[in-house]
Amino acid sequence: MSKKLTSRAADYSKWYNELVVKADLAENSAVRGCMVIKPYGYAIWEKMQAELDKMFKETGHQNAYFPLFVPKSLFEAEEKNAEGFAKECAIVTHYRLQNDPDKPGKLRVDPEAKLEEELIVRPTSEAIIWNTYRGWIQSYRDLPILVNQWANVVRWEMRTRLFLRTAEFLWQEGHTAHETKQEALDEAALMNNVYATFVEKFMAIPVVQGLKTESERFAGAVETFCIEALMQDGKALQAGTSHFLGQNFAKAFDVKYVNKEGKQDHVWATSWGVSTRLMGALIMTHSDDNGLVLPPSLAPNQVVIVPIYKSEEQLKAITNVVNGIMSDLRKKGITVKYDNRTTHRPGAKFAQHELQGVPVRLAIGARDLENGTVELARRDTLTKETVELNKLTKTVESLMTEIQESLFNKALNFRNTHTTEVDTFEDFKTVLETKTGFISAHWDGTSETEDKIKELTKATIRCIPLDAKEETGVCVYSGKPSKRRVLFAKAY
């Protein structure tokens, strides 16, 4: 905890890795690519979960739970989906260990306990869920099915980074079934919008809503909606996706329903998910060289109070005042922690709370007691002011809103100044390398051009924005005609 963080300017990637560990958010584990989410990091994730879960329920969804494992024969049923995930699957082949005859005290896999059919640790649950839905759906009366699952999934990534790309991660995955194509399309758009609202209002991160190009779509999807955010290093981060799956899974798993006219048809599907990757977006959007910066709505402690004292008597007097402050703040729904640890000095406490991004820090010493004041420090602006005790609750309460909005506006301003319209491929490359950020450019709509641009610049099409204006132009690379601009960026 003692050493300073590497600065963003010096090494953005190192800054991120150090911050995650030093702020007690997560750490690497003994299992390749799997992380331990530490209590402080998990408390932030729990706040995200609670709010998302509320939003899912308000839009009519229920939670359920499906198996961790997918039998190989089900996994391969929807071919494109299987193809997309086959190369990163953890596979269970045996169900028993035995004593190793060659090494006393050690165990080995029991060769007799081989599974007849291998089990895939779910990288996503469409297969197992659609195989289940076949039993749930007979008629239009059984539709829609609006189900969400909170779960862990495993994708055997070769290069991993805490929160951003881990072999195991936590997420939610919604899986819905509908009578009509339009209803499923509407659901996919609705949930993408729920994500956008959540990320903007609660995480204070501005996002662009859009559609993925064919090559960036989820394996097995007909259309993928997404929300894209911009990090401080000018790279984009896909923060959530919502897929219109057409009838692909219904056909692969033979899920039919009898409609109101008595005719059979395959069901229409969506799936949508966000994951602990959002933690990475949160960290990289707001934090600074001093550590984490948290929007009040996601801070486990919105306010921390540190007593500055020289004697037990002073501490007692301060504690009396603090108890009143805490009671007043809690009545306003503000979470507050009194850091009266005797094992740490005030300076160390200040440093820790700054590193961990507590939005507001109050300090109270003997002089404050005399003057009826408190020292208030804002984490986002790193500014301090002296506040009269009788105005403290109001001040803190309005700061909660102010900080939340200020963080969003700062990030929005960054994104706006780092979104550039370009019309030539020379400008494209220059902006990408110097100014960085989103590049709004015309594209001819072909995968060939998309691939070529990626190969030449490492930039990918992040999305075709939902609000893209119709505008005739020519492709920045091929010169062929184009009807709208799309957003390019280097991405996480």
Added chain:
Amino acid sequence: MSKKLTSRAADYSKWYNELVVKADLAENSAVRGCMVIKPYGYAIWEKMQAELDKMFKETGHQNAYFPLFVPKSLFEAEEKNAEGFAKECAIVTHYRLQNDPDKPGKLRVDPEAKLEEELIVRPTSEAIIWNTYRGWIQSYRDLPILVNQWANVVRWEMRTRLFLRTAEFLWQEGHTAHETKQEALDEAALMNNVYATFVEKFMAIPVVQGLKTESERFAGAVETFCIEALMQDGKALQAGTSHFLGQNFAKAFDVKYVNKEGKQDHVWATSWGVSTRLMGALIMTHSDDNGLVLPPSLAPNQVVIVPIYKSEEQLKAITNVVNGIMSDLRKKGITVKYDNRTTHRPGAKFAQHELQGVPVRLAIGARDLENGTVELARRDTLTKETVELNKLTKTVESLMTEIQESLFNKALNFRNTHTTEVDTFEDFKTVLETKTGFISAHWDGTSETEDKIKELTKATIRCIPLDAKEETGVCVYSGKPSKRRVLFAKAY
């Protein structure tokens, strides 16, 4: 849904299996021994989770998340623990699939993608967590660590039953680290008491708190606290366990701390858990031949309202009244659902809500509108009464408490009448086979006697009750001296 349940008297086990499926709680999946928890069942589990989580946090615990996988070398480090779980482990050996050259469109495990070290899907997380704690603990200042995890675990059981014994199940596992033996013992006892309070107050299930005998202890524990409940068929069900682990895991994973005197010592540990098995206890304690019976504190819908109408106009008038009722009930914190589905007749709705255990059902027809009344049906007693509209909120509110208490008292009365003191082995066998339930008997304290009794009767020692009186007697089997009675039963 149309067919009646098998009665408990006819076939208790079949009754249970049918009820779980017909009440939409869970079903078997395509993966051997793994279940799908359906939305209605999951909603009950969510209520358990929320309350337990609150109780854990009130006792100073924080949540975190540790990897799903345990490398074999860590898994085998604590030998007794490893031995206890080795025979029921799902094992990941490969990390990639490839196209099967012999079967177009099919996949096979890529033989090139074999892991150097096999990964065990966690059957419990002591190993991976204590390997992590080594990095978190240096001095007494880092203690205690009070961490809980909500997670899925896998134990490859050969004979499975929905909720009661499944290959994958959901649970929470607390893992704490302490400076002293006494502090760890106190923690283990405290958490067992938290479980007892939760199960009695929220699930309305009376439990006996006790200690496990050596042969029934958790693998790797020095002492196992437990709560034991009695099901309606006279069999016991272990509803939760809390383990004092001594320094076993600290030694296996070399977790030491420097104490206040500057000396190094190994840390003391506990772990404690409850699982979706509690769903089985809930179902088997309260339900009847008509289906599920839910205590109000765990019912996803505490009240359901069914309109009885012959015309659109009647429905409109009823709905007006219902809106007022719902608003009044919700103000009192009561969850209420208006079942105005047009796809089902009132009779079918009544049957469904009875099967699904909704504590209170209200029905309103045209005559009720004229009379200013509502028909109120209680699920637990299957009684009906007519209630005046202006007394409805109060009536329902007090019923919430009354039903909760009544269910607990009914279960307590059942347990009391099915707990029998016996002093001879003949009586032991007779009571076990005819009256069933808990048998309170003297035992000589040896594993030999315990094993012999189990072999002869299938009864096991459920626990040595914490409140067992000192009482000199002789072992019901061996005739050797004994100082207190223990509880025997056949068990799930």
